[in-house]
Amino acid sequence: MSDCCKCKGGKKGEAPAKEKPVEKKPELKGFKVIMVRHGESEWNKQNLFCGWVNVDLSDKGKEEAKCAGEALKKECAKFDVAYTSVLKRAQITCDTILEVLNQKDIPIVKSWRLNERHYGGLTGLNKTETVQKFGEEQVQIWRRSFDTPPPPMKCDHPYFEEIMRDEIYKCGPPMEEFPRFESLELTIKRCMPFWNDCIVPEIKAGKKVLIAAHGNSLRGIVKTLDNLSDEEIMELNLPTGIPFEYTLDDSMKPVPGGSMRFLGDPETVQKAMEDVKNQGKKTKEDTKEEGKGEKK
Numbered sequence: 001m002s003d004c005c006k007c008k009g010g011k012k013g014e015a016p017a018k019e020k021p022v023e024k025k026p027e028l029k030g031f032k033v034i035m036v037r038h039g040e041s042e043w044n045k046q047n048l049f050c051g052w053v054n055v056d057l058s059d060k061g062k063e064e065a066k067c068a069g070e071a072l073k074k075e076c077a078k079f080d081v082a083y084t085s086v087l088k089r090a091q092i093t094c095d096t097i098l099e100v101l102n103q104k105d106i107p108i109v110k111s112w113r114l115n116e117r118h119y120g121g122l123t124g125l126n127k128t129e130t131v132q133k134f135g136e137e138q139v140q141i142w143r144r145s146f147d148t149p150p151p152p153m154k155c156d157h158p159y160f161e162e163i164m165r166d167e168i169y170k171c172g173p174p175m176e177e178f179p180r181f182e183s184l185e186l187t188i189k190r191c192m193p194f195w196n197d198c199i200v201p202e203i204k205a206g207k208k209v210l211i212a213a214h215g216n217s218l219r220g221i222v223k224t225l226d227n228l229s230d231e232e233i234m235e236l237n238l239p240t241g242i243p244f245e246y247t248l249d250d251s252m253k254p255v256p257g258g259s260m261r262f263l264g265d266p267e268t269v270q271k272a273m274e275d276v277k278n279q280g281k282k283t284k285e286d287t288k289e290e291g292k293g294e295k296k
């Protein structure tokens, strides 16, 4: 369990330690948006490339989603509308947060455009084994480069049919545009029209917006908001289940000091980011692998 859910108090029988008064920074003025990457998924836990495979949250991921809700509750967050992908790991995270906040009745808009990037032929492969086979440098390029896509998903790939025929895609993308792989650049190309056309008008109308999505679709939004270079975005690894806030001006750029603010203690956030970065170095012991994503 991450720190946000831990009760802070003294030992049994002792009076709880007095908490230091927190110095409150003056609230930034501007449009507030909260984003969160879904909690740990079953395939994050098993260290598998996931992309568009529709896997569940792990138990830890469900707990992370609750903690995200608790962190937002502490901030007295109140949302008017939530956006999520068509993948259940993001939707469950979104629902859990709204349940904790007792705000389950707000509209939730789901779009494939907020999906994780499509991992093509790497889908279902173990990240450590992929490093062992292709080398750390190549896997880093596939995972984090801006414009180098993973190899395409061929028609005989074990997850090809399952993804292509999934009902969740009945509203798009159209068959002729259905991705077989995506770089971050391609992910941004399909994600940003949704940000610009659907989310931005609501933000500008003064609505409080929650976006529960994925590591790479959110990296795409963050790259654009913060105007990060193709090199800078390679270094950003978003932790699972820790919400972050942006405060934006009228042109949807962060106001001074309004860039990514995590609602978690900095050490926990840093550690969680390092863990995502180092997934290719995880051993099977680390992941306590229970089964593979590879279909027989």
Ligand SMILES: O=C(O)[C@@H](CO)OP(=O)(O)O
Residues within 6 Å of the ligand: 044, 048, 049, 050, 051, 052, 116, 117, 119, 143, 215, 216, 276, 279
């Ligand atoms: O497997 C995936 O779909 C993504 C997110 O979990 O992985 P990565 O962090 O390697 O881009």
